[in-house]
Amino acid sequence: MKNFVGIDLGTTFSVVAYINKGKPEIIPNDQGNRITPSVVDLGSYPPLVGDDAKEKQSLGDKQVYAFFKRDVDNPHALYLENDQEFTPIDLSSMVLSYLKKCAEEFLEQSVTDAVITVPAYFNNMQREATIEAGKKAGLNVLRIINEPTAAAIAYGVRPNQTQSKILVYDLGGGTFDVSLVDVMDDELRVIATDGDHILGGKDWDDRILQYLSTKFEDDFGVELIGEDFNELMTLAEKTKISLSTKKSVKVSVQGSGYQEKYEITREQFEELTKDLMERTQMLVNIVLEDANITWNDIDGVVLVGGSTRMPMVREYVEKMSGKRPLGGVNPDEAVALGAAIQAAMDVEARQQETPELFLSGKNNQQKLYS
Structure with missing residues (x-):
């Protein structure tokens, strides 16, 4: 069986996870940290990725780049260093390659396959660009799945006969996304999503x-x-x-x-920061209006992203929704853990020829098993 991982390729931080004795676990990087800055230093040879690059960034090094995920499908976004041109896909592939190397060192075996997550709002070009970055990193991309779907999976949500709706509130280091996941008997479908991609x-x-x-x-x-x-x-x-x-x-x-x-x-x-919290509430309200539902129709709230660790966020969301957010999962790690579970389901389904189920995005449908 091929060796697989789940990867949360984030705007500010990235995380890689695997399945250990049936349970998803985070793989630390070579610095011993469970999350890795999505930062690349092109001034070094070979380029530095992660904590070392972020350290140079904090010192004001102009050859260090971050937030390139936002431009992953932009053909005009180029980074020029040492007479070389690098695209956002190149930089994303460097982060993925680094995570792959860390996983291989930790597991003491090669890693070949991965499920990689993207925001629910990503269009097909952005998804294809993410797949290309994975390939450049030497990974066979089993599939691309939506971040809110992966988060819901990490919190134990699965397709079931009891139809329900989960709101995923994702406040990361550089972006905010809110998505509504419809849980049905044979699929998890993102039915509404919105966000502010420069709020984090x-x-x-x-x-x-x-x-x-x-x-x-x-x-x-x-x-x-x-x-x-x-x-x-x-x-x-x-x-x-x-x-x-x-x-x-x-x-x-x-x-x-x-x-x-x-x-x-x-x-x-x-x-x-009161007005920043109010901006997130405005976007949550837009998602509820788009889906033509109220908080009474929501069965659970999931917090994702390291910034949701701030007490004000949990308190604000609980007051706004009238519901205590689901717990038990590290918000920094939920998306990667869910991606690892998805990868395991994919691999197992192919071996057992399991009937197909579906995970759906707002604008495009994705097979859970293929």
Whole structure:
């Protein structure tokens, strides 16, 4: 039997998973981390991918690239380094190749097949571009499935005779997507989806960055630039993460020979980002209106994406929906875990010649077993 994995090829982070004794598990990268930054440093040879590339990005290196997933089907998006042209497909293939290598080192065997996930709104060109990236990485792509479908699978949702509807609220590092999954007796169908592809956890970071840099400039009359600004960007992200477990955080800001400590509370942070949460609610309402349903018709809410770890998100979604979000799965890892389960079902079905079931997107249908 060929060796397979499930891959969440994300805008800001990517994750790879496999099936271990019947259960999906995350494969750590060669740094020991369970999630890998979707970042590529083209200034190094060979190019650096993941944590090392993100470290160089934090230092302001101009030859480091991220967010290329947004342009995966854009033939005019080119990255020029060392007299070479690279496309978003090339950079995506580098991330996939890195994840493949990490999986092979962890499993101590070759990895040949993969199910790769994409946003539900991806069109056929974007899906084909993702398949091409997989092939360039040396993978046989078993199929492309929608991220909300994979997330639902990870939370234990399967086609069944009890028809239900699951809302998937996916707040990642750089994008927000909300999808409605219709669970039927022979399929999981994404019946409505919307999102903001420039709204994500980084916007929450930026609010902290703006707050601290403004305080510093007001106190000392100097603007943070260069390495000082880059360092504060890194501190802003760390502060956001800390505020998920702490009520307040003290941050040391320095620049132009000055240094000062500022305290930011969780309550302040929530007030600074209140409008961002409201933007997500507006998009959720659009999806419900598109499907012509209300919250009373929703049977469960699934939170996906690392940014949903922020307490304000879970509290906001619970207040908005009147339902406690489903638990038991790491939101960073749900999509990859679901992709690994899908890969296992595909492989098993081919061996057993199981009758076909279907996983459907809003605009295109995908076979669950083929």
